[in-house]
Amino acid sequence: MHDVIVVGGGPVGLYTGLLLRRAGLDAVVLERRPERGTHSRAIGIHPPALRALDAVGIADELRERGVLIRDGVARSSGRHVGTISFSALPGAEQYVLAVPQAVTEEILERRLEREFPGTLRRDVSLLTTHDAGDRILAVTRSQGEDAVLDARLIVAADGARSSVRDNAGIRARPRRYPDCYVMGDFRDDTADGDDAVLYLETGGIVESFPLPGGLRRWVVRVGSPVEQPSVDRLAALIRDRTGVAVDQATNSMISAFEVRSRLAERFVAGRTVLVGDAAHEISPIGGQGMNLGWLDAARLVPIIVASLRDGQDVAAQLAGYEKDRRAEATLARRKAHLNMALGRPLPVPLMRGRNAVLSALIRNPTVHGGVARAFTMQ
Template identity: 50%
Template structure:
């Protein structure tokens, strides 16, 4: 018997666990993975999320481990057509922090372990959930040798089990999805030293190339391609980057390759009885713009005090309904922003490319508009 079961031990589930443990809430986090994934996925942590992470005393450590991206430039045909500074977006965190998700999860897991060494249960996949209106019983099976099966009764359940949420199906929550005509490959290579600590968007006719600094002297390259890539090749990706940008990453230094075709999924509701969806389980977004993980942390930050009030015996039905409405609205706004970002990066014929570059240059040259776009880009 615990107060809250959190299904999913990714960055969002671990963050919520830390928030609740700090308030004396008894928590169990069930994660089907036996080990953290080493594959680097999300890397961008925006200012509002850093403020939220500061509440569990990990923001400072993350900043020390990451790279502060304090601005970005847009380049086309070898010429800078626009620039953006994040200096005005936040007093405390005037930057986007670049930190591989593996490190982010490690630091959050360490914080959870400090608060309760038994809180995280790995190797447990939830198979059934029963809600009798007062308590919720979760049945989990061991995913492999070394995993742990479990039968846990709790007062509340939070599903933070990702975009392919099994919990969403078990709870009978419907979701609407969109697919997009966009496909990307990405890889991490040694940084050449150019544009240090800046994000760079190469707005080329064949499609956008995005470039972000990473800790350890690395840089991530993200290239839009016309169709899904069945095979990944560090040499081929480096060649595409060179053809569009004139910069040639060294294939021998490649440390990560991945491809993705973005989609978005938004749950029709995030509350079902004594269960709540957060993070990608409630709203999967395109990775372009790096908002998904951050949005999940903001879900958790808003949900935690409602959970604590409920456990204290206070009526929270109205607060939960308002929470669900606000978070769904935030997800739809974030989805719109990712769709704008993807549209900006699609291939264009030369006349339209020139018009797009002129528009980017005009926005960059108007300080009030530039600041507004910077705030929007950093989820302010």
């Protein structure tokens, strides 16, 4: 019998497994993918999450392989609207760290394998779970062979469509938004350096973020879902709205997504606990989801340790975990909603008026500091 089974070998599951093993618990991490993915949707690591990652000794390597974004610039119709600087933030992390998700997973996986070989088990699919009261049973399949694993607890880090959550009978109704996006990575031929840039345009927002290796990610709001995004169409949208001509031949990733969110009705049910997107799916706009998952794990693992290793009654602590993390997820969802609203199309007169108000607000020190904290999850 294992102490804990973590389902999901993405950034949140790997981090959770590493915390559990470092605390002396027998934990395994199950991942259905036979190999680590190369697609990087999540790129932003915010200061609170970076401090949590520092606890497992990987923050320095992430900094070395990432880009420190210290300023966010807003433009519209070729004009400067305002700049949000993170230089006045509390603490040492006065930036958002941009690192491709694939790199983050690589670093976490390598650290977990080096310190606790065999903890991550790839090509293992979870078929179902059964809470037996004193333990939980997980039926798995790997290379055509079925097996049953016993554990004292299961942690669901298996994403927004979590099968563990469904098996536990926890509902999480999705909420859909009228916002769709296409994004792609290109060689950075701009003069924006390490700044993030938001283009507030009448056709919809265009976001631009620096990435390591001389790349820049472009995220463009579109009016309807795009099933098969094309590089030439994305490049045309960027050029038409911002005036920036990206080199199509340098594209290294392209994808499209619709926005939805969901909040599980419970984060704890019997011997099942939810973290990350399994507990709370947040719009990718704002880059909060992965960070919230790490902060979930940082809060949850000490409670698990107190229960399984030290024999404490942790019912009140688990209730506090659910209450606090639900509140943080609700706040993140509201921030994402505001970010999406900011990026929707507007007629020219309304856009100009709104941008004038934004420009004036950004120049106010109190508002400037509040926006900087909001953008960095502080």
